[in-house]
């Protein structure tokens with residue numbers, strides 16, 4: 001089982017988010033999965049330029065590390081997104097990656113995969129950021145197994161750290177268990193079904209302007225017997 005962890009902190013694994021992610025990864029390791037960590041601070045992921053090439057031919061035109069990350073997302077069984085709270089949202093590094101995933105989102109290309117989220121903040125709104133990340137996961141077609149977030153208590157410390165770390169390791173194990181069991185998350189089905197209708201309808205509407213996505217949905221519907 002392959003788990004890909006993507007961290008969007010400019011402090012990489014050395015910061016608060018990295019420390020919490022590390023605990024989630026301990027749980028993943030205990031479950032026996034193979035881990036790859038991608039730290040966006042050391043990778044080049046430029047902002048989307050809205051050229052529409054991903055919709056037209058399935059490949060992004062920008063020559064940076066995005067296509068490699070995309071291939072790793074497509075190849076993994078599960079992934080973890082980890083970001084600090086930057087102004088009630090994810091860091092710019094993580095947001096750039098989210099935007100570049102627009103083509104994957106239009107295809108809901110990560111259907112059948114599972115994801116967990118990790119967030120840290122200076123003072124709160126952890127649930128708000130986790131909910132945003134979870135929605136991103138669902139737009140990719142994937143299942144969100146849950147997230148863990150915490151405000152920092154002081155310099156590089158969390159309040160009730162022992163309890164937080166136990167929950168983090170449990171989340172890592174839950175991610176792997178969900179993959180093994182092909183766990184259903186029915187509470188997310190409504191959003192995904194509505195999004196599927198909306199996005200496949202948009203692709204139909206764009207017809208020959210977005211040929212890659214049109215073909216993708218044609219095959220997807222055929223495989224689903226629709």
Ligand SMILES: Cc1cc2nc3c(=O)[nH]c(=O)nc-3n(C[C@H](O)[C@H](O)[C@H](O)COP(=O)(O)O)c2cc1C
Pocket residue numbers: 009010011014015016017018083084085086087088089120121122123124125152
């Ligand atoms: C640019 C910037 C924006 C931030 N915005 C918020 C915020 O809106 N709310 C909050 O609680 N903390 C905010 N913080 C604090 C970070 O979320 C917090 O320190 C986090 O744990 C940093 O994680 P890291 O060490 O992994 O980078 C911000 C920090 C920076 C540098």
